[in-house]
Amino acid sequence: MANDRSIFMGPRIRRLRRELGLTQVIMAEDLDVSPSYIALIETNQRPVTASMLLKLADIYRIDIGSLARGAGDDFNANVRAAFNDPLLADLEVSPIEIDDFASTFPATAEAVIRLYTAYQENQLALADQGNMDSNGPEPVDEARRYLTARKNFFAELDNRAEELQAEIKRAGGFEPYFSFQRIRVRHVPHDIMTGYLRRFEPHRKEILLDETLDNAGANFQLALQVVYMEMSKLISSTLAESSFETEDGEKLTRSALANYAAGAIIMPYNAFARAAEERQYDVEALARQFNTSFEQVAHRLTTLQKPSQEGVPFFFIRIDAAGNVSKRLDGAGFPFARHGGSCPLWVLHKAFSNPRKLMTQWVELPDGERFFSVVRTVTSGGGSFEQPSIERAIALCCSSEHAHKLVYTKGINISKVEPTPIGITCRLCHRSDCVARAEPPIGRALLAEDFRKPSTPFGLTDKQ
Structure with missing residues (x-):
C-alpha cells in the first residue's frame, strides 16, 4: 500500500508483548505472521506498518494512539x-x-x-x-512498593467506584444514600468519638462522624464507609494477586486501596480527568469543583494512568516540619531515597515559612532530568479551638516535558527557565559545589584541609 506508513518501534512492541505475557511465537500466531518477523520488529530490523498497528490495536484492545505516539521516546x-x-x-x-x-x-x-x-x-x-531496620521488612515500604509497581492506578477499583458514585448521586448524596439502606448518619461531639473520626455501629445502624470534620473530611469518611461496605471483596481479590512479607504491610496496603477507592467515589475517573485537563491541573479550582480538599485533589491527580485517558503523571510527597515522609505516591518516576533527608534546596522545605501559600519551582537532578513542582502546606486536625492540629507540606511534581499543560506555567517561556539544581539525597548526589551538603557522597574521597578550606562543607576529590 502506498499510504501504509511504517515506523521503527521495536522496544515498545517488545515491552507490550511482555506486559501481555506473550511469547514471540504466540504473538506471531495472533498477528498471523512468522515468529522471526516479530523478532526482527523487536530489534528494529523491520518497521511496524500502519496496518500492523491497526491489527495490534484490534487484537489486544489497546489504544493505537498511545502505542504509536512518540514511539520509542520513553x-x-x-x-x-x-x-x-x-x-x-x-x-x-x-x-x-x-x-x-x-x-x-x-x-x-x-x-x-x-x-x-x-x-x-x-x-x-x-x-x-x-x-x-534490622528486625526485617518495613510494612510502610511494602505498601509503597506495591502502589509504585502499579503506578498507583487500579482500574477495577475505579470502575466500581464510578458505579457507586452514580448510585449516591441518584440518591441525592451520601446521607440519603445511607438512609435508603436504613443507616443513620450522625455528627457528634469530639469527646463522644473517643479518638475516632468515623465509627460504624452495625447493631444500631448508625455511622458516627466527629463534628469537627469539615465538609470535605466528612464526605471522605462517608465515602470510605461505602468502600468498606461495598468493595471489601474487590479489594481483597486485588490484594490476593500479591504476597506480603508482613501482616502490617498488607493492612497498610488494604487501607491505601480503600482510600484510593474513596477518592475515586468523590472524584470519579472520567469526570475528574476531563475536569483536570480543562482546568489545566489547577488544584485549588478542582478542589472547589469536587468539594474536596487540596490534598485530596493532589492525591487523586497521581492516579490518572488509565490507558488512552492518561493525565499528567505526577509524583506526590507529604512531609512534616521535621522532614518525616508520611505519604509518598509516584506516578512520575521521581527518584526519592527511601531513607535520609531530601535536598534542602527543594522549595518543599521552605513551605512551612509560607503557610498555605502555593509555591512553584523548577528543579534539575544530577542526571539532567528536570521536574516542575507545586508546593503548599495543608492542615489536618483542628476544627475547634481546643483541638490540636498539625501542619504538613505537600509537593506535586511532574516531569518538565508535561509542565506546559499546567496552569502554573502559563506565560512562562519554559525553554529559558533556569532550574534549581537538587539531588535525591546528599549521599547519592555528586554535585561537589553544593553549599547545602550535609554528608559527602558515596564513593568520593575527601580532600585534606591542612592548607586550604573550601567554601563548601566538604572538599571532594575527582576520584569516584
Missing part, C-alpha cells in the same frame, strides 16, 4: 538517563549518538538500562545501609 529517554549520569559525564556522549545507539541496537540498549537500574538500586541500598 525507551530513548531511559537510555539517555543512563548516559547522563554524573559517573559518565566525562565521556561526553552526544544525544544523537545515544538515540542512534538506542534505535540501532535496542537489545543492547535495554541491557544498558538494566545495568544502570541495578547500579541505581545498589546506590540506594548503600545509602540505606545505616538506616535499615
